[in-house]
Amino acid sequence: MAERPESAAADREGWEAGRFVRPGLVWWLGAGLLVGAAVVVAVWRRHELAQAFHLISQVRVPQLAVAVGCEALSVVCFAAVPRRLLLAGGVRWSLPRMTTITVAANAVAGALPGGAAFATAWMYRQLNRRGVEPALGAAVLVVAGALSALGLAILTVLGMLTVGGAGAAAMVRPAAEVLVLALMVGLMIFSLSRFSGFRAAVRRAWLGAGRRSRRVRQAQLLLVRVVERARSLQPGFRPWLRPTAYALMNWGFDAACLAACLWALDIGVPWHGVLLAYALTQIPGSLRLTPGSIGVVEASLSALLVLYGLPPGPAIAGVLLYRAISYWALQPVGWASWIGVTFQARRPGR
Numbered sequence: 611m612a613e614r615p616e617s618a619a620a621d622r623e624g625w626e627a628g629r630f631v632r633p634g635l636v637w638w639l640g641a642g643l644l645v646g647a648a649v650v651v652a653v654w655r656r657h658e659l660a661q662a663f664h665l666i667s668q669v670r671v672p673q674l675a676v677a678v679g680c681e682a683l684s685v686v687c688f689a690a691v692p693r694r695l696l697l698a699g700g701v702r703w704s705l706p707r708m709t710t711i712t713v714a715a716n717a718v719a720g721a722l723p724g725g726a727a728f729a730t731a732w733m734y735r736q737l738n739r740r741g742v743e744p745a746l747g748a749a750v751l752v753v754a755g756a757l758s759a760l761g762l763a764i765l766t767v768l769g770m771l772t773v774g775g776a777g778a779a780a781m782v783r784p785a786a787e788v789l790v791l792a793l794m795v796g797l798m799i800f801s802l803s804r805f806s807g808f809r810a811a812v813r814r815a816w817l818g819a820g821r822r823s824r825r826v827r828q829a830q831l832l833l834v835r836v837v838e839r840a841r842s843l844q845p846g847f848r849p850w851l852r853p854t855a856y857a858l859m860n861w862g863f864d865a866a867c868l869a870a871c872l873w874a875l876d877i878g879v880p881w882h883g884v885l886l887a888y889a890l891t892q893i894p895g896s897l898r899l900t901p902g903s904i905g906v907v908e909a910s911l912s913a914l915l916v917l918y919g920l921p922p923g924p925a926i927a928g929v930l931l932y933r934a935i936s937y938w939a940l941q942p943v944g945w946a947s948w949i950g951v952t953f954q955a956r957r958p959g960r
């Protein structure tokens with residue numbers, strides 16, 4: 611659908627003006643404190659680390675290949691979500707093309723504290739450079755992020771259902787907080803859709819905020835366009851099932867990579883708690899307090915695995931091997947993709 615030049619310019623202005631806040635001094639101080647704490651813990655737990663590295667040196671290659679395959683499938687499923695949304699918006703891209711851009715964006719996200727914001731902005735620009743209209747590109751990124759959050763919430767619930775009695779009480783509170791937040795969002799959406807009085811009150815507050823501030827009004831106009839485009843992506847219920855399934859499989863295959871890493875090290879997988887431990891770790895990990903959440907994921911996931919019955923040394927070994935595959939191995943691949951994507955000439959979608 612053709613777009614008026616002034617509206618396209620407004621969209622570009624909105625997103626370019628919000629190139630997402632650069633990580634300030636607070637980010638870097640927080641990252642430095644976390645890294646320093648990780649070094650202290652590493653020295654304190656040097657015996658467990660030595661045991662972990664010994665286990666890693668004896669990794670079984672066939673099982674390691676399974677872990678790598680699970681992570682590769684996770685990346686492909688992650689790329690399949692925005693690809694399906696683009697297809698619903700009338701833009702046909704090949705899966706390899708979208709996977710390349712997704713892997714490159716992942717490398718950007720892992721380079722700096724708060725890097726996910728930079729990765730989103732970079733991916734938005736790449737979509738625009740390749741002929742995706744601004745409103746559609748924004749809608750795809752917003753909806754893909756929402757589906758990813760929904761997939762993680764579903765995985766958390768599944769983890770709560772499969773967890774055994776050991777350590778379950780310690781996990782109920784944070785998981786319940788996530789579910790309460792999801793419930794509040796659901797109630798808000800339900801109220802907006804069912805109760806006219808509630809919709810009218812929200813509308814009055816919304817319009818009042820726009821009248822008081824020009825910048826708020828500009829943000830509102832952009833948000834309205836994004837929401838309208840998002841709603842037009844997948845009309846009805848059934849078309850949402852496939853991208854939602856891809857979002858859930860992205861998390862599921864990544865969790866399977868963790869389990870396969872424990873298997874490759876001949877460590878008994880704590881099936882009763884590994885899924886919940888993985889899902890809860892993604893919550894602090896998604897904050898990107900350090901580049902790639904280095905230290906945050908390793909510490910929290912190791913602690914949760916120990917809580918569910920693994921000795922500290924094997925737990926650390928499994929987590930380090932998992933991170934070597936899911937983060938470190940993807941970085942050089944991602945930056946190579948970034949170079950290719952950034953400097954390639956504009957060409958029509960495949």
